Amino acid sequence: MNQQQILDSLAGLALFSDLDRPRLQAVAHTMSEESFPSGQRILRQGFSGSGFFVILEGEVVVRVDGGDVAVLGKGDFFGEISLLLGEPPIADVVAVGPVRALHLAGPELRDFLLDYPQVMYRMLQAVGRRLDRANRRS
Amino acid sequence: MPLTSPEKRALLESVPLFRDCHSEVLDRLAEMTAEIAFDADAPIVQQGQVGNGLYIVVRGGASIVAGSDELARLGPGDFFGELSVIDQQPRTATAYAVGDTVCLALASWDLVSVLEQDPQLAMNLLKVLAGRLRAADAQLRH
Numbered sequence: 001m002n003q004q005q006i007l008d009s010l011a012g013l014a015l016f017s018d019l020d021r022p023r024l025q026a027v028a029h030t031m032s033e034e035s036f037p038s039g040q041r042i043l044r045q046g047f048s049g050s051g052f053f054v055i056l057e058g059e060v061v062v063r064v065d066g067g068d069v070a071v072l073g074k075g076d077f078f079g080e081i082s083l084l085l086g087e088p089p090i091a092d093v094v095a096v097g098p099v100r101a102l103h104l105a106g107p108e109l110r111d112f113l114l115d116y117p118q119v120m121y122r123m124l125q126a127v128g129r130r131l132d133r134a135n136r137r138s
Numbered sequence: 139m140p141l142t143s144p145e146k147r148a149l150l151e152s153v154p155l156f157r158d159c160h161s162e163v164l165d166r167l168a169e170m171t172a173e174i175a176f177d178a179d180a181p182i183v184q185q186g187q188v189g190n191g192l193y194i195v196v197r198g199g200a201s202i203v204a205g206s207d208e209l210a211r212l213g214p215g216d217f218f219g220e221l222s223v224i225d226q227q228p229r230t231a232t233a234y235a236v237g238d239t240v241c242l243a244l245a246s247w248d249l250v251s252v253l254e255q256d257p258q259l260a261m262n263l264l265k266v267l268a269g270r271l272r273a274a275d276a277q278l279r280h
Contacts, residue, residue, distance in 0.1 A: 131270055
């Protein structure tokens, strides 16, 4: 994927939808594009140090103790909760088919969000909605 | 006697949610928050209602109840009500005053405005929500 294609896919994602073109370009430079073959574990339950991922293409399954709890697709992101809390992930995240994602190294997430407050606000809303759903289930 | 703005500011400064926030943001918060008193056992917010703001406990406490389950019991310095502001969904729980209770209330639009003004506040809130989400996920699995 060239820079222009990455930029176009970024612009279509809710997480980045409040950013203008120059800010999107800066995000595309800051995050690295990574590809994962089907079956690869991108995050490992209990192992820290993997980072923050935003899915550009493909699907992943979130697996806790061997059981599937969620499927994530284009525009969804993962890894942020562990990084924000400074704790290892409580789930495996495994590619289902080939996956392309943007990656940010763990230690960079905090400054990244402070640099892009609109992205942080979108993340806050997404985490809020997930918490809302979790509360309604319990 | 109602709290003065400097008194409110001092209280807000001691709340972990506002740690490391800009000084001007704390000034604005002291101006924007309203002090509200609740009798013991009175509902502060009610499940199913549209959220109108965030509440910070100053004195007394709050019992957070969903259906017949008490989800949490909060005391001075704790806050609640932020979720329905952020995701614009109806309240997921009712909060009852534990004993005579005083809260500082921050209206939804004011919370959104300070979140946009101070990324550090958004970061603090994001961390709190991340912690609550993880606790909720852990509870669901056990």
